[in-house]
Amino acid sequence: MLLFRSEEHIDRWCGARDMSRGGALTPDQAWRLAHGWYKDKVKLDWRRHTLEELKSGVKTVVSELDRFKSPDFSEDMVGESLQH
Numbered sequence: 001m002l003l004f005r006s007e008e009h010i011d012r013w014c015g016a017r018d019m020s021r022g023g024a025l026t027p028d029q030a031w032r033l034a035h036g037w038y039k040d041k042v043k044l045d046w047r048r049h050t051l052e053e054l055k056s057g058v059k060t061v062v063s064e065l066d067r068f069k070s071p072d073f074s075e076d077m078v079g080e081s082l083q084h
Contacts, residue, residue, distance in 0.1 A: 004024075037057065
């Protein structure tokens with residue numbers, strides 16, 4: 001995760017490294033995503049989610065973020081991280 005001051009800062013950073021720009025989240029979006037993802041992990045009865053539960057959770061979090069998301073943020077982007 002990299003933190004930037006602005007959209008322009010992201011563009012300058014990517015340009016200086018000859019990198020294409022990926023998705024970007026605001027701090028509020030990152031908090032919502034993390035909360036949806038990790039909210040139950042501190043409970044004593046927590047268990048690792050099944051792949052189906054993870055996929056369902058990603059869809060829920062992404063749909064919640066939909067009204068706030070950047071144009072580059074997508075369910076596929078988050079879903080790809082589940083494969084690794």
